[in-house]
Amino acid sequence: MTDPLDEARDKARRLRADIRSFHERVMPDDLKRKSHLHQVLGKDDYVRWMRLLNDQGWAIGHWPKEHGGQGWSLLERFTFEDELARLGCPWVIPFGVKYVGPVIYAFGSEAQKRRFLPRIATTEDFWAQGYSEPGAGSDLAALRTEAIRGEANEGDHYVVNGQKVWTTYAQWADWLFCLVKTARGEQAQKSISFVLIDMKSPGVTVKPIPTMDGYVHVNEVWLENVRVPAENLVGAEGEGWTYAKYLLKNERTAGALLGMACHALERLKALARENPSASPERTAGRIGELELRLLALEVASYQAVESMMRGTDHGGEASLIKLRGTELYQDIAEAAIDLLGLAGVAWDPAALHAASAPPLGPEDAGGIVKDHFYNRAATIFGGASEIQRNIVAKGVLGL
Amino acid sequence: MTDPLDEARDKARRLRADIRSFHERVMPDDLKRKSHLHQVLGKDDYVRWMRLLNDQGWAIGHWPKEHGGQGWSLLERFTFEDELARLGCPWVIPFGVKYVGPVIYAFGSEAQKRRFLPRIATTEDFWAQGYSEPGAGSDLAALRTEAIRGEANEGDHYVVNGQKVWTTYAQWADWLFCLVKTARGEQAQKSISFVLIDMKSPGVTVKPIPTMDGYVHVNEVWLENVRVPAENLVGAEGEGWTYAKYLLKNERTAGALLGMACHALERLKALARENPSASPERTAGRIGELELRLLALEVASYQAVESMMRGTDHGGEASLIKLRGTELYQDIAEAAIDLLGLAGVAWDPAALHAASAPPLGPEDAGGIVKDHFYNRAATIFGGASEIQRNIVAKGVLGL
């Protein structure tokens, strides 16, 4: 009996090989080096990276062919990010190509498609996501940012007031896709709309939130009487929640840190070889347990993807992958810090982003420390671990 | 500056030395052997054991001198049980000497004191505790056993109806001290009374609850129209909750498994020496972590006792000692099972209590397995771990 997934598996296998070859032959050395040392990438680096991917047809490989994509299966899509991460490549910035792009081609107007999709594919526009608000992190029903339809004499537009928070790379963004309340007093989920906001609009202020790695990844975005043309409403008013859920469903495997964990574990093993510790057996045992957890994550992740493709998933897979992946990744980072010893603490966060060599330890010590700091957020952002467990308890176990 | 606890510490140190000497010189070899092999003791064994202790003045060492005790400090009391357990001695059955005895001398009538206390000290009466009910384990407010004051023409008595559960060694008991409802509809805590029930009374039925170690430690006790003379009410009607709390406060350190954990860990280390495993480093590391937790438990326990004596305790100490002690003891047992390998599973629970040698492994393999089974209850009985955490969350952290 032929398994209907065989074809997807073959394609994914070929894609994986292509990515390796790309990494070896195409990826520029300076970008590889920065990425290898876990240095912070700037906007220029990321734009360059995204365009490199787009040159391969990969940045929007998961889009349908009619919109210029390759119509990847979920398995190819997962393999793509997994393999890039295993090779230690930079993050594939998702806000344009993965988040807002699909919402626009699925629900946007023809004009929106023409206007935005090409510039998303090429990262000519840098996008950010305006979901979380103070007091409404995991609880979107508590959103308070309001979009009031303007008076007739002011043209067809919304006036948006509110505050978004934890907005990744808003400092670089040209556009913000944003959940706003377009109606009051109604059932929360029926009052939310999905709008596209030009970051150059008057009234948009970005305030950085420095994190403990000494860098700015996230921001507050203040919206004060921001005029948003009505044509920038995606789909219908009050349907924002539906689109956000669609986006989320597309991104069921987004929390997977499998490839990153795999890469970090390889680095950890090299560290252990470089710095034989006072207790090599303990170190070997500790790394071995991480290795075993990685195996479990690996098989669970790929089987989850296949279940989703077969439609036999129970709905808890995304939470499983995220919970286990983030916990594992954090624990690998902790083990690396321990192995680094004094080199793991001898680095001013404010200097972590400089290209200079760290005062102690291997060349990538700073990058390892930086990642350890910022990745404490892995169990917080994108649906905190507590929320993931709530979801499974209610949605899968019926508790 | 002299520490006011110095005297108590000196006394406790002497008591510890006396106990060792007793264990070496006085304790009969057959009882020592049974206890060493973790065999199940019968009622005769326990009665003999309790009388041996009483001969030393220790069974009621914690009672005030006016009632025949030695007026032990909390530190002596804790040291007493700790040291016995470290030496692998049998359990000091608490229901008479520790639980009901103090309630009787504190709140009982003179007649009750004269009648019961001497027979408690010598274990002429074997006592059991009737607290838990089906549906009212940790939640005493849900008690349903009722005691109705009889009509005048039937004499001065209560008629008790209800069911108790998880009653330890009820199958041996002469007497049951029991929480019952003597009033309806009132605030739960004001409707509970503390009565003493003769187990030979008509209407008392004991039904064993076999546990997975193949033995009967606990029972259901059914009370059907049991006549309890009014003189067997302790103190005042409706004050049962107060007495139970008094008892509990006396027993704040009762959940401590420090000495047992210490003894089990010594046995585990010997097992590791006897059976060098496939991975001695892993075994050594695992045992080492248990050893470290034992150190933490040890210092936390003794400091908790001293805080209680100084009156500087925050109220969470008892929970801490119980939580950590039970978790540690269970983990030591699991490690022993793993070290025993096949010998740790080659033993029919129904045969665990026979004196014959086990089919595989060392002579005490059966005892180790039996303890592993029954001690899963350590985190359940006497205030489950979940309840302990609730208590600390509310009582200490104010959550």
Add this chain to the structure above:
Amino acid sequence: MNMDLETAGMLRDSASRYAADNYGFLQRHAVLTDPAGYSAKAWRDYAELGWLALRLPEAHGGLDADPLAVGALMEVVGSRLLMEPILASALIATGLLRSQGSAAQQAAWLPQLADGSVKLAFADAEPAGSSPCQVRAGRISGRKIAVLHGDIADRLIVSAADADHGGERRLFLVDARSDELEALRYRLVDGRGAANLHFAGVPAERLDPEDGTPAQAAVADVLDHATVASCAEALGIVRALVATTCEYLKIRKQFGRAIGTNQALQHRAVDMFLLQEEIAALTRAAQAALLLPVAERARIVSGAKAYVCTAARKVANEAVQMHGGLGITEELDVSHYFRRLMVNAALFGSRDEHFARFLAATTHSTPEGIPA
């Protein structure tokens, strides 16, 4: 290299139905308290249902089932805690006979295994410090311990040094009722039987594989299969424990509401579920790995076993804990699952041994989680 999803699914369904009807908790209780320690009737049923022919070659009327199908059956075995020697006889001993028996030996014994008239057990482990089992002039001497179902086996496959042929380690077939065989029979903590055996010159028939496969390789292969089968059994147990615990959380009331409304217990139930899903994924991956040569499968098979041991234990501990006092009683299935998992963990190599084998086999290259 694809496994047959359809056969596995059908087997799972029919086995589940049979076990639900015939092996409920009380029905099993009767088996457990029977001195034989297993149900002869159930054993005949299994033969009729074809379970005992699962691993037989098609040439001998068997199903030649792949690891997925074997796993489907073993999950049901775990979910109802079947007491009969399916694993010991129909999987392990049958596997050894397939690999090590001559054509004539296979023809003689496989049909009797398939119809249930013969129960086989594999005697391998020897007590520390005793001289190794040896066959001389066709008679075997020595000691074996912890032979799973050795208490009720009709015949035994015994590993021993073949002194008649240069001392090579080979497998031998032995009559379990021989006069020269002394057995100490006992029950394991989960109620299944076992035996320690003392052979004092018992007539032994050497298994003679046509293709000359060394006995050691055959044993290693069959033990890998048994290891993965025990993972599937653990999965069946864990699924049962997670389901019964979630059910209990919904039913049991304390302080006036279902205890399952407490978020702390919800989150712990989720953690049990996550472990269940990981056990399922690793078991599935290990089943696929059994189609690979022994050297290439070691990492996943032993990794799975090591992870499953720890994960299943956590689930069992939590199931007992969340059931409160009931969890430790004989009267609830939870404690029986707990004990079966203990035995499972101790069979076919300890957690430490498999972990060491996993590590030794570990080198990272391509993702292995993609089922072949």
Add this chain to the structure above:
Amino acid sequence: MNMDLETAGMLRDSASRYAADNYGFLQRHAVLTDPAGYSAKAWRDYAELGWLALRLPEAHGGLDADPLAVGALMEVVGSRLLMEPILASALIATGLLRSQGSAAQQAAWLPQLADGSVKLAFADAEPAGSSPCQVRAGRISGRKIAVLHGDIADRLIVSAADADHGGERRLFLVDARSDELEALRYRLVDGRGAANLHFAGVPAERLDPEDGTPAQAAVADVLDHATVASCAEALGIVRALVATTCEYLKIRKQFGRAIGTNQALQHRAVDMFLLQEEIAALTRAAQAALLLPVAERARIVSGAKAYVCTAARKVANEAVQMHGGLGITEELDVSHYFRRLMVNAALFGSRDEHFARFLAATTHSTPEGIPA
């Protein structure tokens, strides 16, 4: 062997008051962003408060404080994350000078330590693979790394082989501003400063203990004291984290109610609290153990450090997690406590090293938890 509860209590109270008034989060922020990396004013205050004379002998006008009193101060240092070199100068270097300095050297330096006019740092660790530091003809050559507060120290105590006297390892006093000394100054992840030092023939004054105590023994003794002091600092941090987390759980609302009403978070807060209490108990026991000879204290001192490392990390991770996104920002104290604990864990020997020392010293006999 009793420690002085009263002195410790008074010190704790006054230090807490001072730090609350002078070292709040924003006041500390100013110190953190100052290029010097510490507050010269605070340092003068500490001298006035007597903190810098804490370990000085009474003969030199010090308090000769016991480990309990030192711990009381260090708890406050942890609770407010003081940036000044109390540990490096007033405890470690002062301790070394007390033990290894001649009467004349003590008379010369101890008063300057007590009044804060000299900050000392101890340079001990050397980079892997470099030739060991050596003193020849009164001048020191070689490299030292990760010298805590080596960036701002006025003088250094340096360990080196004394080639002028047979190569014995001794301690030397060195001017940190010497021309022959090259320093790479940097900040640690918690904002405290450190330096890597390259000595190219720097004039060095040998410490000459009156009683001939070997330098190695003195260093081991002082490092035990420093280890226990770092446990007390960790305790101060952990108490702050537990308190701030419980507070946040009460204030922060989600889905219409305080997140602290969620039982799962309550239980996790309890687990943080339990760890705090264990850290407190072990720290207290380790303080008492410091009154014992070095050989007898190893088990408890290293056991405490090993346990505290792991326990404090768990608390910090949970504190960050329960604060959500805020937990990882610069703007909340939680992330600062997190980073200080990281540094703490790496100082004075790793968790693994202390665990190994604990195990090596472990033989069970009498309970050691009874404070002397």
